[in-house]
Amino acid sequence: MAHVQSCRVLIAGTGPAGLATALYLLRRRPDLKGQVIALERRRHPRPKVCAGGLIPKTMLALAELDLPLDVPAVSVRRGVARTEVGTVDYRGGGVLCTVVRRDEFDARLARAARQAGLEIIEDCRVGDVQTSADAVMVHATAGDFAADVLVGADGSGSRVREALFERDRQWVGRAVMLDVSAPAARAADFAATPYCFDFTCVSAGIRGYSWSFPCLIGGRPYLNVGIYDQCPRAAVDPARAKAALLDALAQAFPDLPIPAPHQGGYKAFPIRWYAPQQSFVRGRVLLAGDAAGVDPLMGEGISCAFEHGKLAAQALDDFFGGKPDALAAYDAVLHRGAAARKLRRLGVAARLFYGPRHRLYFRLASLSRSAQRIGIDWYNGADHLDEKSIPALLTRWAKAVLFGFPMG
């Protein structure tokens, strides 16, 4: 019989969700050192198709984990949003987004997780998964693994999800991106470059937006540009889907040197978004990050990956501490907890802003500067605002209107 390697916790995938799970878990339970294994189909630093925008909520998670952001990064303090009804140019004072390169960022997280006691087996692809009442068996390219619990953190195309959960595709969006070198005029004052979101493609049936983020590649200024479509299959003829997206991207940023589709350089990747109809736990298997589903409105998923990792670690800690219902409780918290509430609200926002009456909602959103500011702070999770109730947010807004910012 083939050798089977045993451990307490097996993690499929070492993106932010898998690594955050390990980092939070090993902080809570250092006794699990050497008993937590992650399987990664690639090798760090591995490429990841992503714009690398870390919202302030992710920065809070890094601080909570005592992880300094010591990879090259651009701090963005100004944002521009264009819609059919007008343009908002926003400067809130603080950092709106920190843009990293995912190969460098994820490799940094992997190093920290290894130091904390995670064993990472690279070039190892998870294949089949079998579960029984008291264990999970995973067949992977580097061998067979038996674990008390498996965390499926293997991204939007999760093999773990495919093996044990719903095989649905209707909640999978798509983003296409590429890096262009920053035009000389912007490179000269790169620190002041805003990040831009252009929602004008919604009128063409694309449920999403084009973006442009300043970033550093090898120390040189670049712009990462791309377009997100929440429902690529629903919006346009599938045969034309990518061409329609790239047309919309070029129209959004006519001033940038965006190559024609046939010139290549574009990278596309799916984004699974959160839908509360789904389940996130099957017996001893949990899903986290993109495998579970992230922000439907913007496709932002790094903060969700950290949030899921933290919640998964808490569930695992409780489970090993003698609470057999702890894994089922993880499913409940991903349906009803603060993170789930935020994702549900973003799902509602996606239906409004990307739906047939989008002009009306963009117009409403453009009316109040203070509401915009609270909306952005809520989205960014600044000051844990995203964990507050709607009445608490309305009170903040009323205070802002009456007394101005900063608010208590």
Ligand SMILES: Cc1cc2nc3c(=O)[nH]c(=O)nc-3n(C[C@H](O)[C@H](O)[C@H](O)COP(=O)(O)OP(=O)(O)OC[C@H]3O[C@@H](n4cnc5c(N)ncnc54)[C@H](O)[C@@H]3O)c2cc1C
């Ligand atoms: C074009 C684009 C731009 C984006 N921009 C942003 C952004 O600016 N900000 C933001 O917050 N989010 C962004 N996202 C979303 C973000 O990239 C994801 O939400 C985030 O990476 C999710 O982290 P994760 O750990 O769940 O999955 P991933 O980062 O995808 O990690 C999954 C890991 O699992 C590994 N894996 C996959 N299958 C297997 C297998 N069978 N066996 C073993 N290992 C496996 C993969 O190699 C990978 O390392 C973007 C996404 C796209 C597509």
